[in-house]
Amino acid sequence: MIEAKGLTKRYGETTAVNDLSFAAEPGVVTGFLGPNGAGKSTTMRMILGLDRPTSGSVTVSGKRYHELRHPLRTVGALIDARWVHPNRSARSHLRWMAKSNDIPQRRVDEVLETVGLTSVANKKAGGFSLGMSQRLGIAGALLGDPEVLMFDEPVNGLDPEGILWIRRFMHRLADEGRTVFVSSHLLSEMALTAQDLVVIGKGELIAQCSTADFVSRATEDAVKVRSPQLAEFRPLLADAGASVRGTDGGVLVSGMDSDTIGDLAARHQVVLHELSPQQGSLEQAFMQITGDSVEYASDFDHDARAATELAGTGS
Amino acid sequence: MTLLAVERIKLFTTRSPWWGTLIALAIAIGFAALTTATADEGFVSVGSTQFGQFFALTVVMVLAALAITTEYRFGTIRTTFQAIPNRVSALLAKTTVVSSLALAIGVLAAFGALGVSALIAPEADLALTSAADWRQVAGNGLVYALAAVLALAVGILLRHSAAAIAVLLIYTAVIESLTPIIPEIGSTIHEWMPFNVVEKFLSGDGSTRAVAEAGPPLSTSTLSPWLALAYFAAIAFGMLALALAVAHRRDA
Known part of the structure; x- marks a missing residue:
């Protein structure tokens, strides 16, 4: 002890x-x-x-x-x-x-x-x-x-x-x-x-x-969604309590699993081109959690962190 | 007792103490052999056989400093403090073991130097007949032991082998011998410098020598021989107390 x-x-x-x-x-x-x-x-x-x-x-x-x-x-x-x-x-x-x-x-x-x-x-x-x-x-x-x-x-x-x-x-x-x-x-x-x-x-x-x-x-799942009707779908997802990040090409949805997202899309007749669960690596997740507390951050670390955010695990 | 056994194992399971001991003995005894063999008639005396002690003493001080600085260098000091959290006890045990070795080296070096001279010049009068004669020879044991305490204290304070050795060598070989040339106050300061004072204990007023040149310069200290040794001891243990206090406080 x-x-x-x-x-x-x-x-x-x-x-x-x-x-x-x-x-x-x-x-x-x-x-x-x-x-x-x-x-x-x-x-x-x-x-x-x-x-x-x-x-x-x-x-x-x-x-x-x-x-x-x-x-x-x-x-x-x-x-x-x-x-x-x-x-x-x-x-x-x-x-x-x-x-x-x-x-x-x-x-x-x-x-x-x-x-x-x-x-x-x-x-x-x-x-x-x-x-x-x-x-x-x-x-x-x-x-x-x-x-x-x-x-x-x-x-x-x-x-x-x-x-x-x-x-x-x-x-x-x-x-x-x-x-x-x-x-x-x-x-x-x-x-x-x-x-x-x-x-x-x-x-x-x-x-x-x-x-x-x-x-x-650390490895809270996110789901990648691509849709031509993203502009309509985005507020629907947000209303349902999911957090959405990303731009027109595709968004990352977290706080909601792929089944629920699919059901929601069907209910509102939104066409989906992609609905794929993403799982981040442990190391990426760990970097996100401790990211702000790295003592000797370099430019390279910033790039790495930016890459992590693009990969879109968690918030 | 346990701690002494620990430090004994540590000291004798590396090679440098053995080498240091051999080199110190070789210098003291070799120096005596050389001076006795090449001496003019009427030169060889108890005092002259101890001519090389100062150089052997320097080697022993380096040995003592290394006994602690290598522990810092290789990180074993942390293992030591992990095993024995009472740092003062651990370092006192090391001081005891190392200065005991120094005492043994001093006695061996002194009597070895006397013995080899007696072999080379059997006609010379090398009998130890006075208290001054005994101090000149056997006294080296005490001086070596105290000098080892001083060197360990410097090693504990500085923690780096090169720094500790540089300080010890520069102090003993340069600073003390150059101080007298400072105008006016130089010789007064020199009178109280530890290695000058302790020479008073060893060669006193030169009565152990047949001629005045048969040894290093006589001490300018006005203390009596035993007071001179006490003064040297006070400086050595004063430095040790300071070193222990610092080691106790700081991060290992």
Whole structure:
């Protein structure tokens, strides 16, 4: 269980995280979703007591991080797979971590086995591929058999096999009753991994709900309608409560499914040339929802957003 | 004790401390071998065997600074603070382990230098007969340990290897030795500069030397040898306290 209340972090003038409150429950994978620069890593560092919140607080299993006696036995975290000394072996890296929290040394070999690094345990971590480093980081997180696990962008840069492995692994951890809190900037990835979502943009909470709810809300269907009698049909649709966008060639109707639109057209004897349901991609939808909260918007982002609006998903 | 074990594992599972130790010993002992072998008659003394200590000490200070700056460089400091949220304890444990290593290096370097000189010049009088003789040799252990504390403090404050090493080298090799040339106040300031003061502890008034040139310039400090060491210790621990306070406050 992770609980944040009014968590705020400012660096000088910049507000990285603003009044963020959320909870991650045990037994499910909670996705921590937001565009790059939304404040996900800062939030995770505050959970681990590495960064000091400007105001607000966050607790893990009811305690602030520095109040935990042997923190690695309560919270396992993989924030950055590169946080190892390149000249130290994987086993030595885990050995000092285990020692620091009175974890028996045999756990080191157990977790190396779990992540499949036994054969390279005595090799220097500096020679590891990203996937191997990621596994070493996960081994470190598992070391204390913690009830709460946190992963920051764990699938970044991994090959499909590695992504699948991590996804299954997180499900297994949640099935064991642990709290699994995993950040990502990809909704499509989270849709496959997480049951619950905490969505942030520009450091502020956008939504906390189940992934299914968020996806259905995000990908509200629209229907494309072309008709030579559009000028007559348009007000009819609007009267019926649908929202209509677009120009003479064709319009996008949302808030009404294609059956209802067809019936309405038949009733008023409107000729239709096209009546086709459109479903936007998750990524487009996610961009729309968090679109206003992208920290570093470029011209390219504007083009992309314009394209999204043309594609016409949702409002 | 657990934290000391943690820092011991960390220190000795990378190669640089081993290299640093070997280089420091090689410099101190090699320097002694060289000066003793090439010395004129009546030059070799307890004092002259310790000629190279300052250079070996510099290597140990670099080693100590790197012990903490590499943790910042590779991000393992965050893993450390994750495992041990009490940062002051974690950093004190590291300081204890690193300065203990420095103490061992200092003692080995000093007695190694004395020993190799005794082998090369068996006729020279290298017996440790006075308190000054013992301070000149065994005292290096304490000086190395305290200098390591100082270097760690600089490393914690600056967090970057290059910056910490530059500050330490420029301070010890340039700033302290150039201060006396400032008109009027230069020599007064120099009198209180830590590495000048601690030389007073090691070579005192030069009684361990057969000739005055058989070692680095004598200290201009007016403190007694043990007060000089206490002064050096106060500066080292003062810097450490400042560094710990900063590390406790700031984001890791």
